[in-house]
Amino acid sequence: MRVVLDASVAVAALIRPRGWTAAQLARSDVEWYIPTFLLDELEDHLREFAGMADVSPSTLRLRIESLRSKRMVTDERMKPHHDDPIVRQAATIDPDDAPYLAAVLAVRADYLWTRDKELLAAFPTLAVRVVPLSAP
C-alpha cells in the first residue's frame, strides 16, 4: 500500500517524534511517500521552523533526516500530473493543496494521509485521517 503524506502529517511527526503519527510512520505494511519540496522548504528555513517546533535547529534537522528515509516524490515525477483534473480540483480548494494530489498521481498512491478538513471532504475515498491497515 502506498501513501503520500501532506504537510500536516509531516509536521505532527516532526513536532511529536514519540506521538501517534510518528509511530504510524514506522509501519512496515505501508510505503510512505513525501514530496521533496516539503523537506526542502523545511531545510531552507530550518531556524524558523525549529522555533515553531520549540526545538534546536540541529534536533529538527535530525528529525527531518528521519523523514528523508521515506520514499521521495520529486518535482520531476509530479510534472506530468500538473494539469490533471484531480490536481486542478484540489487547486480550486486551495492552490497549496495541489502538489499533494500531483504526488498521489505520480506514485499511484492508494491514499493521501492528511489532517486537512477540506481535502478530507473533497476527496473522501483518497484522503484519509487514519491510514487503514493493509489487507492481509
Added chain:
Amino acid sequence: MSRSVASAKVTFEVPGELRELMAKHPEVNWSAVFREALIRHARTLDIAKQILEEEEDLRIAKMTDRLKRGAGARYRKAVDARRA
C-alpha cells in the same frame, strides 16, 4: 519497554433478552467475545485521543500552515518555470 499488568475480572450486566440469546449458543466463548470487543473499542478510543491531542497542538497547526504555504509557493514556482 513493556509493562506487565495482572489480569482483572470484570462483571457486566446484560439485558435478559441478550442473556437468553447467549444461552442458546453455549459453544461460544462469550468471555472471549467481550474481551475482544473491549480491546478493540478501548484501542480505538486511545487512538482517537492521541489524534485529537495532535490536532489540538497549536505548534503543529501553526507550523503546518507555514510549511504548506511555503511548499505550495515552491511547487508553483517549479510549475511556472517549466511552463515558461
